[in-house]
Amino acid sequence: MSATTLPTRVAVLGAGSWGSALAALAAEHADTLIWARRSEAAAEINDTHRNTRYLPDIPLPDSLRATSDFNTAIDHVCAAQSDALIILGVPVAGMADICQKLAQSLAARRHPTVHVVWTCKGVQPDTGQLPHEVASAALSGLSGVELGVLSGPSFALEVAQGLPVALTIASHTASTGDIVLAALHSQRCRVYTSQDITGVEVGGALKNVMAIACGISDGLGLGSNARAALITRGLAEIQRLARALGGEAETVQGLTGLGDLVLTATGPLSRNRQVGLAIGQGRTLEDILAGGMTAEGVRCARAALALGERHGVELPITAAVCRVLFEGQSPQGAVAALLSRDSRPESPNSYR
Structure with missing residues (x-):
């Protein structure tokens, strides 16, 4: 240089x-x-x-x-x-x-x-x-x-x-x-x-929402398997929105997508994960925010969901987080709704 x-x-x-x-x-x-x-x-x-x-x-x-x-x-x-x-x-x-x-x-x-x-x-x-x-x-x-x-x-x-x-x-x-x-x-x-500015920014935004979801899962005691599934399907959700907005799928597989998601969804210093943990353990969002804890995923969730709807992109995990945070759905109910979704191919190469 x-x-x-x-x-x-x-x-x-x-x-x-x-x-x-x-x-x-x-x-x-x-x-x-x-x-x-x-x-x-x-x-x-x-x-x-x-x-x-x-x-x-x-x-x-x-x-x-x-x-x-x-x-x-x-x-x-x-x-x-x-x-x-x-x-x-x-x-x-x-x-x-x-x-x-x-x-x-x-x-x-x-x-x-x-x-x-x-x-x-x-x-x-x-x-x-x-x-x-x-x-x-x-x-x-x-x-x-x-x-x-x-x-x-x-x-x-x-x-x-x-x-x-x-x-x-x-x-x-x-x-x-x-x-x-x-x-x-x-x-x-x-x-x-x-x-790829768009891909980098979509990864940075939605990983916070996915970290809340993983925190809720951990707070409910659903185990490592559930967390791994949320991270993986959350990554697919991020990738769908990034591509719809003009970003590149490869970017979402890198540092600003997968890397940031893994860190924020599992790291002990993650405020977004901490918010999810507290909700999974029975606290309300109002109580958490009143205690001084802030997390960008809370501010981002509804805006990201609206962005997905505007571009015809399905964001089921983001939607579940929004229902828990803002619509009074119980964490257990949100998990049940996600698990009851129809099975589908994980990739275009699937036999189904």
Whole structure:
């Protein structure tokens, strides 16, 4: 990789657990500034090199700096002498606002080529848009701005601890992939490239819903066989929707599909799985949310189901999760309904 590929400056917008972990990785390779909404969080990162709210007991690099002023973060990348990188570390719910704010800031400034990549996973509840559609609506008309999505099986805490991880950057421009590789790729973080933005985003969105389903199954004590069946048929469900939206089946078999699904459906750090476990053990969604636990799969489930209906794609596991979460069906009833579905060929090559 040539030295000219290396981004001279990186800005991470969002100081949650994943934004902070990625900022720590980027700070090893480039001048990196992280933007936090709360001034207290920015001060803590600058003064103690910690983000105790999201990554307790994890030291952040001394070279990583923080600000709570949005314009300062944008000025940081606009002052770069070569291509710069902006990582959006915000949830789907905040994607539209941050993209509009970013578009206004970049339009008002001279800047080098800026590569904007996002990490959120889900579907916009009100519009049914995937994250790339939200980003494109706000940013694709700006000169010198390239877009991409960063995804893959990753728990922020493990990345911040320095444990190995593999991610995928999907973009329609090779230069965006090169910039992300230069900023994040290392011996402990392998980054792969893809052009299939849709496939990557569908895998990232629906795996959270499938993790809730697996958690419910585990909470009911249905065993490893049931979990394996849900993961496998959940993967087929993800693949059907991805292909209907223009994504590639091969993408769903990779890191951002199968890999992310296995991690989120089985990993102890998965909030989506934890929500499902709690429901399977008899708690209500209202009680779980009131306790402060949040999971993107809860926000995504209905929007994903509506997206499938709009494109004529059957999503039985997603539909079952929606009935349990929002329509009062018991977990046991949802399982019985799934098991009572007619048998069908698993693949087109079946004899039936």
